[in-house]
Amino acid sequence: MTKIHGSKQTFLDADDDTAMEFLNTVADIAADRTYQKLKNFIHHQSTNRYQHCLNVAWYTFLWCKKMGLNHVSAARGAMCHDFYLYDNAEFYKTGMRHAVVHPRYALLNTRLHFRTDQVMEDCILHHMWPAGLGRPITPEGVVVTVADKYCASLEWGTKQAEKWAAYEKEYREKHGS
Numbered sequence: 001m002t003k004i005h006g007s008k009q010t011f012l013d014a015d016d017d018t019a020m021e022f023l024n025t026v027a028d029i030a031a032d033r034t035y036q037k038l039k040n041f042i043h044h045q046s047t048n049r050y051q052h053c054l055n056v057a058w059y060t061f062l063w064c065k066k067m068g069l070n071h072v073s074a075a076r077g078a079m080c081h082d083f084y085l086y087d088n089a090e091f092y093k094t095g096m097r098h099a100v101v102h103p104r105y106a107l108l109n110t111r112l113h114f115r116t117d118q119v120m121e122d123c124i125l126h127h128m129w130p131a132g133l134g135r136p137i138t139p140e141g142v143v144v145t146v147a148d149k150y151c152a153s154l155e156w157g158t159k160q161a162e163k164w165a166a167y168e169k170e171y172r173e174k175h176g177s
């Protein structure tokens with residue numbers, strides 16, 4: 001888990017100050033035993049929930065740093081924005097609204113396991129905006145909503161690209177072109 005979707009950087013380059021600062025910022029969360037369970041859940045078809053949160057945290061960290069925002073709390077909030085431990089397919093059967101429930105669940109889990117602040121909580125609670133629980137109240141929260149959608153597109157896109165490549169291969173084999 002040292003790669004980020006859509007990024008050439010890894011976190012193992014000790015010469016990369018930004019990568020090292022990011023690691024220091026999120027390492028305790030990434031290493032937490034309960035948090036690690038996110039690896040057991042497929043997310044956006046092509047990845048797992050742990051990697052998705054790491055992806056969102058990385059872009060949030062970079063963008064907030066560039067804009068002079070609170071990149072530490074924002075990255076930690078992004079790490080926890082999908083810190084919920086249920087299977088989406090099973091949850092949908094209940095008829096409840098996932099967009100409303102999972103940010104609350106993630107916030108409860110985060111409060112249980114880590115120290116939070118207002119920015120972190122905003123990033124978690126309002127990350128589904130314009131769906132879910134309303135708009136973010138901090139600029140960092142807005143960044144997380146964008147990073148989340150950006151990463152979701154990359155992750156879904158990876159799966160769709162694989163599907164289309166397989167379809168094209170099958171078509172060419174069938175039609176000899």
Ligand SMILES: [Fe+2]
Pocket residue numbers: 081082102127128
């Ligand atoms: Fe989410």
Ligand SMILES: [Fe+2]
Pocket residue numbers: 052056081082148
């Ligand atoms: Fe997400």
